[in-house]
Amino acid sequence: MATQGQVITCKAAVAYEPNKPLVIEDVQVAPPQAGEVRIKVLFTALCHTDAYTWSGKDPEGLFPCILGHEAAGIVESVGEGVTEVQPGDHVIPCYQAECRECKFCKSGKTNLCGKVRTATGAGVMMNDRKSRFSINGKLIYHFMGTSTFSQYTVVHDVSVAKIDPQAPLDKVCLLGCGVPTGLGAVWNTAKVEPGSIVAIFGLGTVGLAVAEGAKSAGASRIIGIDIDSKKFDVAKNFGVTEFVNPKDYDKPIQQVLVDLTDGGVDYSFECIGNVSVMRAALECCHKGWGTSVIVGVAASGQEISTRPFQLVTGRVWKGTAFGGFKSRSQVPWLVDKYMKKEIKIDEYVTHNLTVGEINKAFDLMHEGGCLRCVLKMHE
Numbered sequence: 001m002a003t004q005g006q007v008i009t010c011k012a013a014v015a016y017e018p019n020k021p022l023v024i025e026d027v028q029v030a031p032p033q034a035g036e037v038r039i040k041v042l043f044t045a046l047c048h049t050d051a052y053t054w055s056g057k058d059p060e061g062l063f064p065c066i067l068g069h070e071a072a073g074i075v076e077s078v079g080e081g082v083t084e085v086q087p088g089d090h091v092i093p094c095y096q097a098e099c100r101e102c103k104f105c106k107s108g109k110t111n112l113c114g115k116v117r118t119a120t121g122a123g124v125m126m127n128d129r130k131s132r133f134s135i136n137g138k139l140i141y142h143f144m145g146t147s148t149f150s151q152y153t154v155v156h157d158v159s160v161a162k163i164d165p166q167a168p169l170d171k172v173c174l175l176g177c178g179v180p181t182g183l184g185a186v187w188n189t190a191k192v193e194p195g196s197i198v199a200i201f202g203l204g205t206v207g208l209a210v211a212e213g214a215k216s217a218g219a220s221r222i223i224g225i226d227i228d229s230k231k232f233d234v235a236k237n238f239g240v241t242e243f244v245n246p247k248d249y250d251k252p253i254q255q256v257l258v259d260l261t262d263g264g265v266d267y268s269f270e271c272i273g274n275v276s277v278m279r280a281a282l283e284c285c286h287k288g289w290g291t292s293v294i295v296g297v298a299a300s301g302q303e304i305s306t307r308p309f310q311l312v313t314g315r316v317w318k319g320t321a322f323g324g325f326k327s328r329s330q331v332p333w334l335v336d337k338y339m340k341k342e343i344k345i346d347e348y349v350t351h352n353l354t355v356g357e358i359n360k361a362f363d364l365m366h367e368g369g370c371l372r373c374v375l376k377m378h379e
């Protein structure tokens with residue numbers, strides 16, 4: 001039965017309140033308006049940022065909402081004026097848009113796009129500042145402009161990357177967030193050079209993708225730091241050459257790293273979202289040139305600090321969103337790299353469940369033995 005132009009009722013995991021189990025509901029998904037695309041989501045993974053917003057610590061977190069932002073699917077229908085994708089196209093929804101027209105896109109200096117950001121931060125669509133999701137007339141907010149914990153979602157056309165239809169959607173869904181973020185933090189944001197010494201704080205999917213990126217960039221030493229020693233075995237497969245557990249030392253971890261590296265590392269990456277660790281990551285950098293990249297997302301109200309002297313003496317503090325990748329242009333390129341076996345994805349997928357098991361998937365994320373859990377969205 002043709003669904004174009006119709007409201008679709010489908011299953012979605014709804015977050016009604018912070019930290020309360022997600023509820024699988026029958027949700028009404030309105031047709032796409034001008035400049036919008038309705039996507040049948042086939043697979044979605046969970047990222048730590050979904051858990052962060054669900055925890056209530058995200059200043060942009062709105063409830064009730066449909067979380068999820070690391071997914072792949074097929075275009076079901078498009079709204080007026082949409083020219084770059086059509087029904088049947090295989091796509092990855094991108095929380096970081098790329099309109100190619102705004103001040104940010106035209107600057108050549110950033111991957112951030114301004115076109116729909118105020119709407120995505122407010123949980124609505126740009127066109128009418130309303131949600132396309134409802135349950136029996138009651139509004140449900142969008143999340144990050146993607147809301148992939150739903151069998152169907154509506155996104156802005158500037159947030160859709162069209163990909164190779166041969167690519168396995170249960171794997172390339174990871175290119176919606178964590179893997180590009182880690183790779184791009186190294187390749188685009190830090191621009192790590194061959195021979196560099198790299199420190200990575202936090203060896204989850206994002207930290208391991210940093211390791212993979214650093215290895216491919218020719219780093220000579222890749223030091224992984226995590227409070228969970230079990231992470232080291234798996235981290236070796238992604239390029240980590242040495243492991244440090246802060247719990248094994250009495251002195252500050254930045255001092256441990258400075259001592260291990262004859263004065264400090266060339267590049268460090270914070271992939272946790274902990275502001276004390278962000279400070280340590282900056283202060284373990286080498287005087288004169290060491291660069292630290294903040295990747296982790298810290299809770300509302302948290303602030304970073306250090307002695308300004310750390311910067312006066314040449315250390316550089318940076319941050320990255322989606323690894324600096326331009327989403328619509330470069331996600332298809334990353335898919336092609338995966339298809340040519342030039343980047344890993346399968347190795348990050350430790351669990352596969354169904355959307356009905358989503359609360360179990362979040363439990364797995366918090367237990368630590370899980371990198372990415374991929375949910376099948378349809379029977």
Ligand SMILES: NC(=O)C1=CN([C@@H]2O[C@H](COP(=O)(O)OP(=O)(O)OC[C@H]3O[C@@H](n4cnc5c(N)ncnc54)[C@H](O)[C@@H]3O)[C@@H](O)[C@H]2O)C=CC1
Pocket residue numbers: 047048049052177178181201202203204205206207225226227228231246271272273274277294295296297298320321322323371
């Ligand atoms: N900037 C961006 O565009 C993006 C940021 N993120 C953020 O990156 C962070 C990492 O995400 P995931 O890899 O999915 O998370 P994860 O939870 O899988 O990994 C975090 C790792 O940090 C370790 N850890 C926790 N506290 C620690 C401490 N005090 N010292 C050392 N290690 C510690 C944990 O044992 C775990 O291995 C999150 O904050 C997430 O929100 C994620 C994607 C994109």
Ligand SMILES: N[C@@H](CCC(=O)N[C@@H](CSC=O)C(=O)NCC(=O)O)C(=O)O
Pocket residue numbers: 047049050058059060061096112117177297298300321322
């Ligand atoms: N609403 C959050 C924003 C958290 C954040 O920094 N998000 C990252 C992506 S995290 C993906 O898993 C990002 O791209 N930020 C840039 C942006 O435009 O949002 C908060 O306020 O903490």
Ligand SMILES: [Zn+2]
Pocket residue numbers: 047048049050069070177178
């Ligand atoms: Zn994410």
Ligand SMILES: [Zn+2]
Pocket residue numbers: 097098099100101102103104105106112113114115
């Ligand atoms: Zn733009």
